[in-house]
Amino acid sequence: MSTALTRNFSIIAHIDHGKTTLSDRLLEATQTITDRQRQDQLLDSMDLERERGITIKSHPVTMSYKARDGKTYQLNLLDTPGHVDFSYEVSRSLAACEGALLLIDAAQGVEAQTMANVHLAHQQNLTVIPVINKIDLPAADIPAVKKQLEDIIAIPGEEAIPASAKMGIGISDILEAIVERIPPPAEPIDDRLRALVFDSVFDTYRGVVSYVRVISGEIRRGTAIEMFSTGKRYEVKETGVFTPKQTPRDRLVTGDVGYLIANMKSSSEVKIGDTITDAQRPCSEALPGFKEIQPMVFAGIYPVSSDDFEQLKVAMGKLQINDAAFTFQAESSAALGFGFRCGFLGLLHMEIVQERLRREFDMDVISTYPGVIYHVKKTDGEQIEVDNPSYLPEPQVIEEIQEPIVRVFIMVPNENIGDMMQLVADKRGELENTETLDTTRVLLTAILPLNEILVDFNDKLKSVTRGYGSMDYEHAGYRPAKLVKMEMMISGEPVDAFSTIVHRDKAESRGRELAAKLKEVIPQQMFVVAIQAAIGGKIIARESISAMRKNVTAKCYGGDITRKRKLLEKQKEGKKRMKAIGKVNIPQEAFIQVLKTSN
Amino acid sequence: MAAISHLYVHIPFCHHICPYCGFYKHQPGRLANRAFVDALLDELRLAARDTDLALETIFFGGGTPTLLSPSHLERLLTGLAGLTDLSGVREWTLEANPATFDLAKASLLRDLGVTRISLGVQSWQTDTLATLGRDHSPEQAEAAYHVLREAGFASVGIDLIFSVPGQTAAGWAADLDKAIALGADHVSAYNLTYEEDTEFLTRHERGELNSDEDRDASLFYLAIDTLEGAGYRHYEISNYARPGHESLHNQAYWSGADYLGIGPGAVSTVEGRRWKSLPDTAAWIARIQAGQPAHTELEHLTDEDRRLERLALQFRTAEGIPAAIVAGGDLRSDPVSSLIEQGLIEIAPPGDRLRLTRRGKALADSVTAALA
Numbered sequence: 022m023s024t025a026l027t028r029n030f031s032i033i034a035h036i037d038h039g040k041t042t043l044s045d046r047l048l049e050a051t052q053t054i055t056d057r058q059r060q061d062q063l064l065d066s067m068d069l070e071r072e073r074g075i076t077i078k079s080h081p082v083t084m085s086y087k088a089r090d091g092k093t094y095q096l097n098l099l100d101t102p103g104h105v106d107f108s109y110e111v112s113r114s115l116a117a118c119e120g121a122l123l124l125i126d127a128a129q130g131v132e133a134q135t136m137a138n139v140h141l142a143h144q145q146n147l148t149v150i151p152v153i154n155k156i157d158l159p160a161a162d163i164p165a166v167k168k169q170l171e172d173i174i175a176i177p178g179e180e181a182i183p184a185s186a187k188m189g190i191g192i193s194d195i196l197e198a199i200v201e202r203i204p205p206p207a208e209p210i211d212d213r214l215r216a217l218v219f220d221s222v223f224d225t226y227r228g229v230v231s232y233v234r235v236i237s238g239e240i241r242r243g244t245a246i247e248m249f250s251t252g253k254r255y256e257v258k259e260t261g262v263f264t265p266k267q268t269p270r271d272r273l274v275t276g277d278v279g280y281l282i283a284n285m286k287s288s289s290e291v292k293i294g295d296t297i298t299d300a301q302r303p304c305s306e307a308l309p310g311f312k313e314i315q316p317m318v319f320a321g322i323y324p325v326s327s328d329d330f331e332q333l334k335v336a337m338g339k340l341q342i343n344d345a346a347f348t349f350q351a352e353s354s355a356a357l358g359f360g361f362r363c364g365f366l367g368l369l370h371m372e373i374v375q376e377r378l379r380r381e382f383d384m385d386v387i388s389t390y391p392g393v394i395y396h397v398k399k400t401d402g403e404q405i406e407v408d409n410p411s412y413l414p415e416p417q418v419i420e421e422i423q424e425p426i427v428r429v430f431i432m433v434p435n436e437n438i439g440d441m442m443q444l445v446a447d448k449r450g451e452l453e454n455t456e457t458l459d460t461t462r463v464l465l466t467a468i469l470p471l472n473e474i475l476v477d478f479n480d481k482l483k484s485v486t487r488g489y490g491s492m493d494y495e496h497a498g499y500r501p502a503k504l505v506k507m508e509m510m511i512s513g514e515p516v517d518a519f520s521t522i523v524h525r526d527k528a529e530s531r532g533r534e535l536a537a538k539l540k541e542v543i544p545q546q547m548f549v550v551a552i553q554a555a556i557g558g559k560i561i562a563r564e565s566i567s568a569m570r571k572n573v574t575a576k577c578y579g580g581d582i583t584r585k586r587k588l589l590e591k592q593k594e595g596k597k598r599m600k601a602i603g604k605v606n607i608p609q610e611a612f613i614q615v616l617k618t619s620n
Numbered sequence: 621m622a623a624i625s626h627l628y629v630h631i632p633f634c635h636h637i638c639p640y641c642g643f644y645k646h647q648p649g650r651l652a653n654r655a656f657v658d659a660l661l662d663e664l665r666l667a668a669r670d671t672d673l674a675l676e677t678i679f680f681g682g683g684t685p686t687l688l689s690p691s692h693l694e695r696l697l698t699g700l701a702g703l704t705d706l707s708g709v710r711e712w713t714l715e716a717n718p719a720t721f722d723l724a725k726a727s728l729l730r731d732l733g734v735t736r737i738s739l740g741v742q743s744w745q746t747d748t749l750a751t752l753g754r755d756h757s758p759e760q761a762e763a764a765y766h767v768l769r770e771a772g773f774a775s776v777g778i779d780l781i782f783s784v785p786g787q788t789a790a791g792w793a794a795d796l797d798k799a800i801a802l803g804a805d806h807v808s809a810y811n812l813t814y815e816e817d818t819e820f821l822t823r824h825e826r827g828e829l830n831s832d833e834d835r836d837a838s839l840f841y842l843a844i845d846t847l848e849g850a851g852y853r854h855y856e857i858s859n860y861a862r863p864g865h866e867s868l869h870n871q872a873y874w875s876g877a878d879y880l881g882i883g884p885g886a887v888s889t890v891e892g893r894r895w896k897s898l899p900d901t902a903a904w905i906a907r908i909q910a911g912q913p914a915h916t917e918l919e920h921l922t923d924e925d926r927r928l929e930r931l932a933l934q935f936r937t938a939e940g941i942p943a944a945i946v947a948g949g950d951l952r953s954d955p956v957s958s959l960i961e962q963g964l965i966e967i968a969p970p971g972d973r974l975r976l977t978r979r980g981k982a983l984a985d986s987v988t989a990a991l992a
Contacts, residue, residue, distance in 0.1 A: 547983050547990075548962055570837035573984040575810040575858050577933050579628055579873050580643075580887040583894060583917075585932045586925060592989035593928075604958055 024206040024276035026092060028199050029234065031099040031114055033142060034124035035132035035491070039154040042186040043124060043195075044082075044100060050192050051084040051096065054265065079114055079220040079232055081278055082265035088200045096199060097234075097278035099219065106367030108495065109314055112141055113219040113294045116310055117234030117278060120148035120203030122195065123176075127153045127161035127183075131169045131458060133430040137493035139174050148203050151181040152195060157188050165459055173458060206276035209237030214299040216240060216273070216281075217308050221291045223343030227259075229285035230267070233297060234278050236308060240297070241272035246283060249296040249307040255283030288345040314346045316364025317425065317496070318371055318475060319408040321352060321389035321518070322378075323360030325613065329384060330359045336382035337361060340374065347374055352409070356518040356600050356612045357387070362409055365391075368475055387613045389518050393472045396423040396499055410520040413506045416557045422522075423499040425471040428453070431482065432464055433490040440485045441465060448473035449502075449524060468497060470524075507561070509535055510553045511543070514603035518612055528554070532562035535615070540564040542611035550605055622891045624667075625676040626872045629660060629696075630883030631685040632901055635720070636755040639823075640781075642815025644885030644899040645683040656901065657692050659908040661699040663882045663897065666913055671880065671890065673704040677869035680714040680734075686721040690728050697732040711736055711775075711868040718756040718764035726771035736775040736867075737768050738808070744798045745791045748784050765802055775865050777806030782839040784812050785829045792839050793846065800850040805865040809843040810858050811836055837982050844978065857936045857981060874933045876926060884914075892926075894919045928992060935991075936984055940968045940975025946991045955990045 034040040048054040080100040087093045101114040115121065121142045125131060142149055151174075153166050167178030182198060184191025209215075220232040233240075240246070244257045261269040262279040273279045285291055294311040298304045324333045337349045348364035365371040371391060378384045395407045398421045399414060407413050429450070433441045438455075442465070445452060450469035458464050469478075474494065482490045507528045509519035519539075523531050532554025539552045547569055554562040577585055599606040633648045634641075678700075688696065700706070713736040714729060721729075726737075741761045743749050749758065756764075768776045778799045782792050799807050814821040814831065823829045844854055852860035856874065859867065872879060881888045885899035895915040898904040907914035921929075927945055935941045943949045947956050951967060956974070959965045964980035964987050967973070980987050 547964060547986050569983060569986060570833050571811075571840060571982045572833075572986045573811075573840075573857055573936075573982060575813050577857075577874070577936060578870060579879055579881055579889070580885070580896075582873070582887070582889070582929055582933065583919065586929045588985075589928050589932050589988060589992045593992040596989075596992075 024208070026094045027097070027206055027276040028094055028120070028203050029097045029099065029118040029206065029276070029278055030120040030122060030199055030203055031101050031118050032122045032124055033101070033135075033138035035126070035129070035134040035138075038124050038126040038129065038132070038135075039186045040100075040124055043122070043152070043154065043184075044098065046186045046189060046192050047096075047098065047196065048082065048084065048265070050196060051086045053082065053084045079110070080265065081220075081232060081263045083262045083278065086196055086200070089197060090200075094200050096196075099278065104367070104369050106317075106365070106370040108137075108141065109312060109366075110220060110293055111138075112145065112310065113217065115141055115145040115147060116294075116308075117217050117219045118145070118147060119206060120150060120199065122199075123149050123151045123174075124154050125151065125166055125170075125181075127155045127163055127166055128158045130162075130166050130462070131173055131432075131464075133432045133464075133491040133493040136173070136430045136464065137495055140495060149176060150195070150198050150202055151176055152191070153181050153183050154186055156183045156190065157185040169458055173456060173464060206236075209275050211304075212238050213302055213304040214238030214240055214244070214246070214297065215304050215308055216297040218291055218293055218295045218297060220293060221288055221345075223288050227282050229288055229291055230280050230282050231285075231291045231297070232278075232280050233273070235273045235275055237275050237304075238299065239272050239274045240281060240299075245300040246281075246297050247300040247303055248291065249298060250292050250311060250313075251290075251295075253290065254300045255285065258282045258284065287342045289341070292345070314366070316346065316348050316366060316394070316408075317471065318365045318367055318391050318393060320363055320365070320371060320391040321354060321357070321360050321409075322349070322363050322375070322386050323354065323357040323388070325385040325387055325609075327358040332382075333361070333378070333384050333386065336378055336384050337363075339382070340377060344374070346370065354389075354517045355514075355602060356516050356607075357389075357609065358600070363388075364408065387616055389616060390521055391475050392522060393425050393475070395425075395504065395522060397421075398423075407522075410506050410522050411517055413522060416505065421501050422504040424502045424504060426468055426497045426500050427471050427474065427494040428497040429467050429469050429474065429492055429494040430464060431467065431490065431492045432458065432462055433482075433486050434462055437486045437490065438463055438465070441482070441490070444478075444481055444485055445469065448478060449527075469494075470502065471496075472522075505556045507532055508555050509539065510551075510555055511539070511602045511607070512550050512605050513553075514605075516602055516612075518616070525556075528556055529561050536562050536564040538615045539611075540566055542614050543605070543607050544611070545569040546605055548604075621670065621672040622878065623672045623674050624878060624880045624890065625674055626869055626877060626879035627664075627673075627675050627678045628869075628879060628881040628883075628886055629678070629680045629685075630683065630881065630886040630897075631680060631688060632683040632884050633687045634682070634684050635687060636753070639753045639819035640812060640815065642818050643683065646901065648687065653688060653692050654695070655905055655909075657688070657696045657699070659905045660696060660882055661703065662908045663914065664700070664703055664880075666908070666911075667880055667882065667888075668703065673880075674708055675704060675706060676708055676710050677872060678706075678709060678712045679869040680712075682715055684717045684720055684740075685714050686716045686725065690725050693725070693728060694732065697729075697734075701733070706733060709733065713738055713867065713869055715740060716764070716768070718761040721764070721767070723767050723770060726767050726773075730771045730773055735773065736777070736806075737773050738777045738779060738806070739765060739768065741765075741778045741799070742781045743784065743787070743791070744795050745787070748781075748787050748791060748795075751784050751786050752781065762802070765804075775805045777808065777861075777865070777867075778802070778804040779808045779810065781810050781812050782843065783831065783836050789839065789842065792842060796843060796846045800847070800852075806859070806861045806867065807847055807852060808859050809847070811840060840982055841978075844981075853938065854981075855938045857984060871937070874937050876930050876934065889921070892921045894921060931992060932988055935974075935976065935988055936981075938975065940973045943967070943972050943974050946974065959987060959990060 032040050082098050084096040086096050099114045101111045170176045171178050182194050215236040216233040218231050222230050247254050259282040260273050261267050296307040346366050349361040352362045353359045397405050400418050400420045445467045450467045452467045454466040456464045503525040505525050507523050508515045536552045549568045550566040552564045553560050632645045634645045712734045714734045715738045717740045744758045780795050814824040847860040855866050878890045884901045884904040886897045896917045898914040904914045965974050966977050968975040
């Protein structure tokens, strides 16, 4: 089969701009799927994805479309994850395509996520077809959206296809545009096998299922394949395509999108972005763009009950089998006991992992304040990476600390520009660009430390703009910053769970905030308890909990004895759940409460 | 058969219900007090079947024991003497409330064998008495004290309460001074506590009454300093006595001795079993009249239970506890050593006992919890 009749594309859109509805319409229009099948098959995704309206895993599907030119084309739609945490996966999915439908809500216009997605599509040199969706809405303003396209994205307005996925308007125009405008897969330079892995899933019965786009050559059952990044070899057990369910096919050839199953037991064996080649006749070079996925956000995850440590370890191991981006390593904390240092792609990924631990494994867990990975240059010239504040070297041996930064796209109503710029400044950000989108909105582009947007940036954006603002970001490398390790000490003993790497200028306020919170939750002791925030031994904030002065039962006679003993038994039992920081006994719940309120 | 040396008798009647009191008590109502007295004697008779009564201390508490009429008191006390040999009794205490007895009643009690009176004065200040809902005046309390002296009791003690809402440090100092000036042999100084099922607790929860730990502590230390300065020994958290006037009966509780309690709501502990007599006067009488024991809340005490109880109670006394019952007796290990370091406990003579320091006394519950 010639690649001339194959089109590979994805749909990129801001959340709620109608991506799922459009996908459904395309599947129906090409008779790939019937109404009856839709519920069972298309939406065969995690509950979490459905609840949050996000896509975590790819859902590729192959459609057969008879175009107006009379020819039948094979259209491969690669549905991609819709969140920046998964931007590397998105980039690999896009790398497997030649074009993308850019979906924009006719009433909402261009949003922050639209911008981030267009950037990614341009980086892959994709042909972008703008689709203005929801034109049936009373608030739809097609000319305004066209103008935004021209002004902000530099795409001629007349290229946009007006559509309403909901009402079935414009669907055939979209299908025709896919065939006409998106180029077919490029002619291969030779016939050696090069297949790009753009996603993988773990199936309990069949092991790892790799999702691939064949760039050149062919792959079939029995092919001995080699993974370019690891050099590991496997024998292919099955190849197939998505109809949308996995359907075996004899072989996958140049231009095809499909899956393959070899003898892989864990997702970590197949790396997204890797090149699969034929072990007998390998290609000489890997496809461009492969990266080892690096966690960007780190946090400690601890079982709420220390008895659950082993169970949590098992649960994390199982979770990692189908989520290779998630990393974990045992660590211990004086405050929280035994737990794990975990790495995530981003905050959403962290939330997803925690949520899956709770739902799928019934684990009650608490996580420490999330942090990022710092590049530390020591005075002796050594370069190290630090993902845990406890491992930051002493200040005197540090020459420079660099922190990860991101480019943030922020859309805000005009009247909130001032507040928004203040928020960016508060978060140590710098404005790169301000662009007027239309008469009511502006697009701000700013560089911000990743660490500063981890926790509450989006919430603050929403509150500043009363819900009308939106944001997205892309990674923008590292830059030096005045960072310090701040330790919280209780009666002079550092409490590891609250150690953080913070910007020097923010240390005081953060220290004061944490000290005040700890003061609230630590019970009075029989002696004065000092709570201090310190940088390299220098105290920057302090609180103290006065000593308990009187705690004694007035009457203890014959009728009071049992009650008194039971109280003592209860206190004795309670002591088991206490964590000793020096001489201070603190209920673990107190730490958990602080972590909950400060995250 | 278990030998019983200590008897508690509960008389649950009060004319007037004080809003802070958590003891089992009620107004006498139309209950026949005669039936009540007979039931007490019957309950003792029932208990005497399985125990060997060799009484050394007797304590009549309440409620208000002095609410019983002279004839009922006589019937009860002579009945008691008829049931068991009282020649070994070294202390017979009765709780008395001002304005519920006269010289005749006091003399009767004295003649029938009572040696020691604990007089429920609570305060010498009119406003504090009003807050506490007491139905006697300072003058009546003072008169009652003199009546007891006139009747010739060997030992008269005064009960006082501190940290009452509205009470000042000066008021509390005056209360203590007055007790000392009157020559009380024993003073019980109780920090007001907000007990379950009391009007005070409800008002405390509503925020109408406030407790204040700092005030509690300073009034507590004021009592220690004032009474010790006047020659009283602080022999238990809330109790002070002139030498030889310590309550033998209460010391028996604190040392973990067995005791028998009769009357509705009274608790007994005999050979590792503990029970409560039904805290419902009518039901209790009915059960006794039917010839059945009126017990409830039976528990069996383990060695560990006894150990914890000793720690909880005996530790509150001036003698302290044998070091052996905590931390295996190792005084150098935590938590013992750090509590010593913090000045909350100390090693008592002859070197194998631990006791609370002055500051440790104020924090006794926390110290005990740290050692449990």
